[in-house]
Amino acid sequence: xxxxxxxxxxxxxxxxxxxxxxxxxxxxxxxxxxxxxxxxxxxxxxxxxxxxxxxxxxxxxxxxxxxxxxxxxxxxxxxxxxxxxxxxxxxxxxxxxxxxxxxxxxxxxxxxxxx
Numbered sequence: 770x771x772x773x774x775x776x777x778x779x780x781x782x783x784x785x786x787x788x789x790x791x792x793x794x795x796x797x798x799x800x801x802x803x804x805x806x807x808x809x810x811x812x813x814x815x816x817x818x819x820x821x822x823x824x825x826x827x828x829x830x831x832x833x834x835x836x837x838x839x840x841x842x843x844x845x846x847x848x849x850x851x852x853x854x855x856x857x858x859x860x861x862x863x864x865x866x867x868x869x870x871x872x873x874x875x876x877x878x879x880x881x882x883x884x
Contacts, residue, residue: 771817774825781826791831792878793822794871796853800837803863805870807834807878834874836867 781791789809799814800806810830813819823829841852857864 772821773818774821774823777822778825788826788828788831791826792834792875793819793831794834794836794875795819796838797835798838798840798849798853800835800839802837802839802859803867803870804837805834805867805874806837807832807874809833832878834871834878836871 777791780786781788795816795818797806797814797816809832810828811833813823813829819829822831838853838857841848843849859867
């Protein structure tokens, strides 16, 4: 994930996809668990995958579905990394609900772009 731009950049070029048509779904520790938001562009908030995408795409002006996973109590980079790469602490039902919300957000974005 941290180097996702290395594959997305060439794929976008090969398929001639406009930057604003690139849709990225990613975890967001700055949103509480269960919250899902969409946005075009924006900051990178230290997210290595987003940094890679910006570097390879030349801009951060791509569409995003931000999936809130909450933030650990520490700001230590190793603790944060272990948190986002570890298992969810929430129940399987809560995680399933979050996935459903993210899927619905993706559908809304894709369908609104096709009109």
